[in-house]
Amino acid sequence: MKITNQAISMKLILTIATIAIFSVANSSAQTLYKATNATVSFFSKTPIEDIDGKSETATTLINLEKKDIAFMIQNNSFQFPNKLMQEHFNEKYMESEKYPISSFRGNIQENIDLKVAGVYQVTVNGKLTIHGITLDRTIPGTITVKEGSILLESNFIVKNSDHKIEIPSLVATKIADELNVKVKATLLPKN
């Protein structure tokens, strides 16, 4: 009898544990939102030349409970009006074969509940990796929480010199050191 009792209680514990883990996995799935078509564009402005590149295939994840955000982009997905610039961007500056992706991972600092619909101004502390160089950055942004979707928007500046992207003196008048970066993503529940 004793043995059976033990077996039953073991089974019960196992069942509860399984349910608990399932529900954890489930609830975490509901707090995860993802986008695979986020837009990232950047703009370099000098008196001589304006250069802009744009990608529409960046991927983004947000965890609403932990308020974590991750962003990833294939460097060679940036499109330029001038394809020669695009080739130079990948070959000479980003070195996309050596450093194929740029990424950001961070945490939202504000004490807000992202499960409640609304528009939130946020600051995100995290690590920005471009050209193999990871920097601690605080990046401002806007999060719009709606029923079934989340909109992320952010503008910030990336300095080429901070990420050891060398601009030869010959073209230094055409490429700005400070690039304006714009990010826009519509995230949907991740299943």
Added chain:
Amino acid sequence: MLLMVNFAWAQDDLLDMLKSENTVSSPVLATFKGTRIITGQSNENIAKKHLNFLILHRFGELKDDAWYYSLLGIDEATVRIAFDYGITDKLMVGVGRSSKTKVYDFSVKYKIAQQKIGGNKNFPLAISYYGNMGLNSTTFTEPTRENYFTSRLSFCNQLIIARKINPSISIQITPTFVHRNLVNKTSDPNDVIALGLGGSFKITRSTRLNVEYYPRLTGRDELIPNTTNKFEDYLAVGFDIETGGHVFQLMFSNSMYMYEQGFVAQTTGKWSDFGIRLGFNLSRTFSFDNEHIK
């Protein structure tokens, strides 16, 4: 259960999750710096709505006293002016004209496959087709022969198979089929088959060293007109310098021709006799793609 715990834990790092879920294959860019490795075609095309303007020069042979008497052969410059235009990112058309032989050439290059790395759609090779038609516009010199318009035409078909092995080294194999409607003597073959070989080595991010060799598999016995010497296989060594919108290619080669029918089948210089020529290609690309970014 352990697996599930692991799964739940792995979800903690969102960035690792993004990386592991990435299935996009990346196209391999800049296998070669220009649309030509040196004189022969590379797998590279001009992008859609982009125009490439080329000026190619080959100077006189450096043998004997020419290197100083005609200043590195510059006194005997031959020139080819050409335009290439990208109709799509895969299809490029071109037109050119060579001095001296007065040949107009009309070409088409199509990207059949692109080398891709990573993700679930990677592919190890870049494959292109290149074809051209040459039109010789010189006056016919033999009034006794019946001269047809088609006698002026010659053709080249190439399959271009390239691979960027790593960021510094690219190689290419180029099976080449040349057909000439009219040849010098009845004993000369109308068709010449060659196997082009090419390589490119990155020195700095703006300079490269290139090699190109077109050994002929058939037609090796054809004689240079009015001599007892046979034609040579084309071999060239070149150096690319890129400055913003220009690509400047400097080379030594044993041919004065700047289109396939010429340098594959009618190369006369012997490297061993210093029958080599200095030359350069200068190309400038213009974009007519205005609608791209709003």
